Amino acid sequence: MRSTLLAWSVAIALGLGMTTAHAADAVTVKIGQSSPLTGPQAHIGKDNDNGVRLAIDEINATKPTIGGKAVTFEVMSEDDQADPKTATIVAQRMVDEEVAGVIGHLNSGATIPASKVYSDNNVPQVSPSATAIKYTAQGFKTAYRVMTNDEQQGKVLGAYAAKLGKKVAIVDDQTAYGQGLAAEVEKAAKAAGAEVVAVEHTNDKATDFTAILTSIKGKEPDVIFFGGMDPQGAPMAKQMRQLGIKAQFLGGDGMQTPKFIELAGADAEGTIASIPGLPLDKMPKGTDFKQKFEAKYGQIQLYAPYAYDAAYVMVDAMKRADSTDPEKYLPELAKTSYEGVTGKISFDAKGDLTSGPITLYTVKGGKWETLETIQP
Amino acid sequence: MDIFAQQLVNGLVLGSVYALVALGYTLVYGILELINFAHGETTMMGAMISLAVIGALFGVAPDLPGIVIVLTGLLVAIPSCMLLGYGIERVAYRPLRHAPRLAPLITAIGLSIVLQNVAMLIWGKQYIAFPTTLLPQGRHEIFGATITDVQIMILVLTVTLMAGLVTMVNRSRLGRAMRATAQAPAVAQLMGVNINAVISATFVIGAGLAAIAGVMVSANYGQAHYHMGFLLGLKAFSAAVLGGIGNLTGAMLGGMLLGIIEALGAGYIGDLTGGFLGSHYQDIFAFMVLILVLTLKPSGLLGSKSVERA
Numbered sequence: 293m294r295s296t297l298l299a300w301s302v303a304i305a306l307g308l309g310m311t312t313a314h315a316a317d318a319v320t321v322k323i324g325q326s327s328p329l330t331g332p333q334a335h336i337g338k339d340n341d342n343g344v345r346l347a348i349d350e351i352n353a354t355k356p357t358i359g360g361k362a363v364t365f366e367v368m369s370e371d372d373q374a375d376p377k378t379a380t381i382v383a384q385r386m387v388d389e390e391v392a393g394v395i396g397h398l399n400s401g402a403t404i405p406a407s408k409v410y411s412d413n414n415v416p417q418v419s420p421s422a423t424a425i426k427y428t429a430q431g432f433k434t435a436y437r438v439m440t441n442d443e444q445q446g447k448v449l450g451a452y453a454a455k456l457g458k459k460v461a462i463v464d465d466q467t468a469y470g471q472g473l474a475a476e477v478e479k480a481a482k483a484a485g486a487e488v489v490a491v492e493h494t495n496d497k498a499t500d501f502t503a504i505l506t507s508i509k510g511k512e513p514d515v516i517f518f519g520g521m522d523p524q525g526a527p528m529a530k531q532m533r534q535l536g537i538k539a540q541f542l543g544g545d546g547m548q549t550p551k552f553i554e555l556a557g558a559d560a561e562g563t564i565a566s567i568p569g570l571p572l573d574k575m576p577k578g579t580d581f582k583q584k585f586e587a588k589y590g591q592i593q594l595y596a597p598y599a600y601d602a603a604y605v606m607v608d609a610m611k612r613a614d615s616t617d618p619e620k621y622l623p624e625l626a627k628t629s630y631e632g633v634t635g636k637i638s639f640d641a642k643g644d645l646t647s648g649p650i651t652l653y654t655v656k657g658g659k660w661e662t663l664e665t666i667q668p
Numbered sequence: 669m670d671i672f673a674q675q676l677v678n679g680l681v682l683g684s685v686y687a688l689v690a691l692g693y694t695l696v697y698g699i700l701e702l703i704n705f706a707h708g709e710t711t712m713m714g715a716m717i718s719l720a721v722i723g724a725l726f727g728v729a730p731d732l733p734g735i736v737i738v739l740t741g742l743l744v745a746i747p748s749c750m751l752l753g754y755g756i757e758r759v760a761y762r763p764l765r766h767a768p769r770l771a772p773l774i775t776a777i778g779l780s781i782v783l784q785n786v787a788m789l790i791w792g793k794q795y796i797a798f799p800t801t802l803l804p805q806g807r808h809e810i811f812g813a814t815i816t817d818v819q820i821m822i823l824v825l826t827v828t829l830m831a832g833l834v835t836m837v838n839r840s841r842l843g844r845a846m847r848a849t850a851q852a853p854a855v856a857q858l859m860g861v862n863i864n865a866v867i868s869a870t871f872v873i874g875a876g877l878a879a880i881a882g883v884m885v886s887a888n889y890g891q892a893h894y895h896m897g898f899l900l901g902l903k904a905f906s907a908a909v910l911g912g913i914g915n916l917t918g919a920m921l922g923g924m925l926l927g928i929i930e931a932l933g934a935g936y937i938g939d940l941t942g943g944f945l946g947s948h949y950q951d952i953f954a955f956m957v958l959i960l961v962l963t964l965k966p967s968g969l970l971g972s973k974s975v976e977r978a
Contacts, residue, residue: 332794490938493946493948497895500678500682502681502682502931503675503678503682504935504947507671507935507938509671509674523795523891526795527889527890530890534807534816535814536807555795556890558801
């Protein structure tokens with residue numbers, strides 16, 4: 293009886309001692325995540341959040357030690373409402389909470405203004421999904437992304453347009469995204485030997501494109517590229533058919549949506565559009581990721597694999613630097629060479645992916661089907 | 669040449685869409701001298717309501733002939749919009765009938781914002797697809813230009829509705845009461861005209877036209893959106909002013925003219941200026957013509973006497 297009591301006391305004392313010893317060497321490190329968690333894009337924003345959480349949970353389960361201390365990562369998730377102004381406010385809030393780094397934001401429009409806040413406070417940022425060229429072109433040392441940018445996408449699309457036909461017509465919607473992409477496509481198509489027969493402009497609220505399409509029809513292009521989103525792309529596809537235009541319709545990721553097919557109906561058939569990155573089933577660890585993710589959060593919406601990789605890339609840099617201090621691990625982030633779910637991730641001097649694959653899809657039988665993946 | 673013909677057809681179709689909406693503006697203005705800025709939103713409501721009905725019906729009974737489904741949608745949208753038009757007049761304009769003229773203009777703009785947001789709450793911010801397979805899909809060639817069945821339908825409908833309205837205003841009892849109310853409300857009332865009923869009827873007819881316009885617009889472009897009424901309303905309003913606001917034939921003429929100017933402008937501006945100005949300047953043509961008309965002939969192309977009384 294006495295001996296059991298003694299044994300228990302020793303065990304408890306040891307246990308207590310061990311916990312206190314453990315607590316002394318353990319730290320909690322905050323990782324920021326920001327995306328629209330309310331509003332029309334909330335489902336895509338939550339998807340990013342889930343991607344980051346899955347990665348951080350997995351990392352925490354391995355009980356990582358960084359700089360001789362046991363580290364527990366904690367996700368601090370903020371809603372930027374896909375709004376540039378809100379984005380800078382939540383960015384400042386995360387900086388004030390001393391996050392070690394930020395995964396985000398989702399939209400280019402939110403990412404670009406927020407990136408200034410992170411740069412000013414030397415907080416490393418990896419965006420899973422911002423594609424606008426400007427994001428990494430501002431000269432910020434803290435700005436990285438794990439998705440192909442619009443310049444890389446435009447180059448591939450332009451070269452592809454030139455492959456489809458000699459004469460290319462280009463239409464854009466005068467937004468930062470549409471115009472940027474269209475300008476890259478124009479450059480690349482010319483470089484690949486195609487003749488750009490028409491450059492026309494519309495806006496992101498228009499629905500009638502018959503005038504510019506008729507003018508384009510007179511120039512007899514083989515390919516018509518549209519830099520813009522699905523609400524304009526769909527009626528454009530319709531009106532091309534109405535006017536009897538036979539040219540191949542080509543678009544970027546703004547058009548590669550189920551909504552495009554829904555809005556354009558039968559006239560969507562044959563349209564080709566691209567999305568940066570690989571389709572999930574072609575990603576090196578795509579099926580594996582899908583299983584893990586769906587067991588926990590349900591269906592993948594869009595960018596979750598990229599958010600997941602972004603979190604891993606950031607922690608990977610911390611591990612190599614053996615520090616969670618941005619000052620110390622930022623140089624390691626630049627040297628990243630990581631095999632992620634979405635493919636190989638390494639950065640160029642600006643913080644863009646060195647090799648960004650682009651996948652082309654075409655509408656067949658009312659569905660987007662993979663056409664081919666191009667490695668630039 | 670066939671490019672030019674095609675641009676003319678494009679302009680005519682676009683123009684009749686403007687004209688269809690402009691008729692509603694001009695009808696109300698002709699009687700009340702009030703610019704009903706919520707008219708564009710009534711058009712949007714018409715499109716949304718009919719699409720909701722069409723979508724539901726298509727889901728329940730996809731075997732019904734397409735034209736029946738679309739007509740049902742239209743037949744639900746027209747009375748709904750008429751009710752809405754009646755409500756708008758009752759709530760936002762009637763209490764302000766003797767207020768300074770700026771007041772109803774402001775409630776009109778306020779109402780248009782309210783209606784947009786109501787539509788956004790009900791149907792969301794998504795674009796809603798019009799199942800285009802429901803309507804005939806034929807294409808016809810005229811002088812080297814293509815025109816679709818839906819577009820022909822829009823053209824015919826616009827002309828018919830305008831002719832019907834003109835006849836109604838000039839021949840029917842209600843029309844006579846409308847003209848009397850427009851000329852001198854107080855005197856009309858003394859002569860036994862129930863001017864409140866006449867004004868309500870004007871709004872109800874205008875809203876019915878808006879519903880038809882909304883359905884035609886969404887059928888032509890294959891989509892509807894809570895924000896679609898705003899720009900459409902603005903362009904239609906310009907068309908009404910161009911033709912002489914208050915004049916029904918003028919609204920038709922103004923709409924057609926605006927459509928053709930826009931189409932030709934967007935189609936040829938790039939080539940005419942050697943690429944100096946691109947198609948993003950297409951709107952300047954329409955508004956340049958509007959400014960010219962307003963400075964040279966402020967009452968519009970067909971400005972009628974009834975509007976010059978003020």
